[in-house]
Amino acid sequence: MKQAAGYVFILIIAGFVTSMGCGKKSEATNPVAVSATSSSITPAPGSASAKPAGTAGAVEAETTAKLAGAEWALKQDQIKNDPNGQWAVAATASSTYSDAVEMERWAANQVAGVPNVEKYGDDGNAWAPKTEDAGLEWLEATFAKPVYATEVRIRESCGSGTIIRIELFDEQGVSHTLWTGIDPTTELNYLMIKFPMTTFKTNRIKITLTTNVVPGWNEIDAIQLVGKDSYPR
Numbered sequence: 466m467k468q469a470a471g472y473v474f475i476l477i478i479a480g481f482v483t484s485m486g487c488g489k490k491s492e493a494t495n496p497v498a499v500s501a502t503s504s505s506i507t508p509a510p511g512s513a514s515a516k517p518a519g520t521a522g523a524v525e526a527e528t529t530a531k532l533a534g535a536e537w538a539l540k541q542d543q544i545k546n547d548p549n550g551q552w553a554v555a556a557t558a559s560s561t562y563s564d565a566v567e568m569e570r571w572a573a574n575q576v577a578g579v580p581n582v583e584k585y586g587d588d589g590n591a592w593a594p595k596t597e598d599a600g601l602e603w604l605e606a607t608f609a610k611p612v613y614a615t616e617v618r619i620r621e622s623c624g625s626g627t628i629i630r631i632e633l634f635d636e637q638g639v640s641h642t643l644w645t646g647i648d649p650t651t652e653l654n655y656l657m658i659k660f661p662m663t664t665f666k667t668n669r670i671k672i673t674l675t676t677n678v679v680p681g682w683n684e685i686d687a688i689q690l691v692g693k694d695s696y697p698r
Contacts, residue, residue: 486681487587487623544618544655544689545579553577553606553670553688560595560602562682571684576606582622582686585653591622591684598677604685611636611666612692617643617658619672624683625650630673631658635665653686662696 544550558573565572570589582588594602617631628648633641643660650656670690676683 486679487585487684488681541580547689547691549615549693550618550689550691551608551610551612552579553690554609556592556604556606556688558592558594558602558604560599562593562595564595573604576604576685576688578687580620580687582620582653582684585622585625587623587682588684588686591686593623593682593684594674594676596676597624597682598680600675600677601673602676602683603671603673605669605671606688608668608670608690610694611668612690612694613665613696614663614667614690614692615660616691617670618689618691619656619658620654620686620688621650621656622653622684622686624676624679624681625652625654627674627676627678627683628656628672629675630671632671632673633663633667634669634671635667640671641665641667662692664696667692 553576556573556576561573562571563569568574571591571593573592575590575592581590587593592604614633617633619628619631621628626648628650630645631643633643635641641663644658648656668690670688672685672688674683
């Protein structure tokens with residue numbers, strides 16, 4: 466395993482719903498030392514600090530909630546339309562709920578394309594492993610073109626906060642451990658890992674999760690790889 470050089474920065478984009486374990490609907494190496502920082506945008510509506518009672522306090526709370534919602538929506542749009550970003554085109558996984566394949570609900574390929582889960586919680590438009598709280602699971606995604614990568618964005622949509630390792634594969638198929646650590650993600654959020662541009666091209670990512678860390682089902686909606694076609698001279 467090779468580790469990407471330089472510092473790694475972790476950013477979390479805040480969502481709308483209080484974090485908790487996700488329930489499924491009735492249907493069917495040593496840690497790598499990194500210097501990391503985490504940040505989030507304005508807390509989502511409902512998570513702001515308590516406001517004084519009365520009409521003025523209620524209006525202030527509503528205004529704060531609207532501003533937070535607008536900021537969150539703008540950030541989602543910015544990520545979706547990043548000119549240097551590309552969304553996964555296919556994926557495989559250690560397991561899938563109900564042994565789903567291809568584009569069935571909760572299949573690995575549900576992470577392909579732009580995000581399409583709109584609320585935090587169980588959703589068949591995301592990938593889910595076969596069993597909840599089973600322990601180690603992995604998800605591997607591929608992208609249309611190899612790039613010199615600078616960032617990975619993983620949109621977690623249920624039981625967020627279980628990712629422990631991210632690997633990139635170069636064009637020879639050699640694995641490079643990009644990041645290991647504790648995933649601070651909560652709610653419907655992106656785990657965003659920034660790093661100095663890789664010296665190799667990649668179009669393949671592997672994510673390892675410990676699904677027993679956050680009780681209930683753990684689901685991933687989409688994965689974006691950010692990078693450029695050419696290496697700066």
